[in-house]
Amino acid sequence: MDFYSPFSPIYRDKQVRLDKNSAKLKIEICGTLKGLEMIMAEKTPRKVLITGASRGIGRACALAFARQGDRLYLAARNTEKLAEVAAESLQAGAADVQCIPADLADEGARKACADTTGPLDILVNNAGAIRGGGLFDISMDDWRESWELKVFGYLHMCQLYGALMKQQKSGIIVNIIGLAGRDLRPDYICGSAGNAALIAFTQALGAELQKDNIRVFGINPSATETDRVKSLYRQRAESRFGDPDRWEEMLDTNSLPFGRLKRPEEVASLAALCCSDSVQYLSGTVIDMDGGARWM
Ligand SMILES: NC(=O)c1ccc[n+]([C@@H]2O[C@H](COP(=O)([O-])OP(=O)(O)OC[C@H]3O[C@@H](n4cnc5c(N)ncnc54)[C@H](OP(=O)(O)O)[C@@H]3O)[C@@H](O)[C@H]2O)c1
Numbered sequence: 001m002d003f004y005s006p007f008s009p010i011y012r013d014k015q016v017r018l019d020k021n022s023a024k025l026k027i028e029i030c031g032t033l034k035g036l037e038m039i040m041a042e043k044t045p046r047k048v049l050i051t052g053a054s055r056g057i058g059r060a061c062a063l064a065f066a067r068q069g070d071r072l073y074l075a076a077r078n079t080e081k082l083a084e085v086a087a088e089s090l091q092a093g094a095a096d097v098q099c100i101p102a103d104l105a106d107e108g109a110r111k112a113c114a115d116t117t118g119p120l121d122i123l124v125n126n127a128g129a130i131r132g133g134g135l136f137d138i139s140m141d142d143w144r145e146s147w148e149l150k151v152f153g154y155l156h157m158c159q160l161y162g163a164l165m166k167q168q169k170s171g172i173i174v175n176i177i178g179l180a181g182r183d184l185r186p187d188y189i190c191g192s193a194g195n196a197a198l199i200a201f202t203q204a205l206g207a208e209l210q211k212d213n214i215r216v217f218g219i220n221p222s223a224t225e226t227d228r229v230k231s232l233y234r235q236r237a238e239s240r241f242g243d244p245d246r247w248e249e250m251l252d253t254n255s256l257p258f259g260r261l262k263r264p265e266e267v268a269s270l271a272a273l274c275c276s277d278s279v280q281y282l283s284g285t286v287i288d289m290d291g292g293a294r295w296m
Pocket residue numbers: 051052053054055056057058075076077078079081102103104105126127128129130149150176177178179180220221222223224225226227228229
């Protein structure tokens with residue numbers, strides 16, 4: 001039997017007479033070859049922008065895509081923290097990382113971001129900081145400020161990058177939204193209303209852009225262990241015990257699925273997994289990631 005490198009196309013075309021053991025070996029090598037081809041195809045660096053990448057879910061997304069060898073653009077306001085995440089991402093396997101310090105609540109900054117990156121393979125809209133409180137706790141300025149980043153910011157980024165993706169006839173948009181958009185909360189009314197709008201927007205856009213080979217989907221995280229949630233619990237611990245460091249005592253873990261808060265890495269893993277070509281039919285949907293909390 002002639003020897004051909006398993007990487008040579010000739011190997012697959014060559015008809016050879018094989019005994020039982022050689023046939024088994026050929027099947028194993030072909031299986032390995034197919035596996036290698038799949039890994040190599042998945043490993044082609046994709047251009048990925050993650051907004052709000054300096055900490056929390058955004059940072060976890062940066063590391064998840066970095067582990068897939070992608071080319072990352074990381075946007076947020078805090079330059080130092082962005083640089084830290086960039087270094088971590090390179091260490092985790094990113095092909096390249098570029099930081100984009102920007103206040104994405106500003107329309108001009110969003111346009112400048114798109115000019116800097118050019119067309120993308122994947123956009124992860126994640127930067128958000130909607131204020132808590134009921135209707136009478138939030139001023140109109142606070143509503144506008146919150147929605148300028150998370151609601152109008154997401155819509156505008158989809159418009160800017162969606163246009164570029166339409167030209168290249170491919171792309172994926174992931175909107176990190178929030179369970180409060182389904183499990184409506186009067187004490188987080190600005191977030192509930194904003195997230196509900198983004199859920200509707202994501203579903204409608206997914207239906208429109210599939211004809212241009214663009215996928216759009218969202219993830220609704222429930223409470224996730226990030227600075228945002230910790231600072232909320234720290235405030236509560238401060239007012240209950242006069243000690244913000246006792247924030248974990250404010251958590252009723254028995255009331256949480258699996259007895260704990262969700263980790264940001266779990267949201268990031270779902271986002272990265274759903275960007276794989278192997279789930280290409282996933283579009284126009286928003287996945288609730290609450291561990292079943294809504295039905296408990
Ligand atoms: N954690 C949760 O329990 C939870 C639950 C449901 C939904 N979510 C959603 O998930 C997303 C991430 O939440 P998180 O918990 O990871 O929040 P986080 O820890 O507070 O991080 C928010 C990120 O957004 C960036 N950001 C804030 N304002 C910005 C602005 N004006 N321009 C650019 N970047 C800005 C922050 O960076 P800089 O400060 O450096 O700008 C940071 O990187 C948000 O959209 C949030 O609503 C979170």
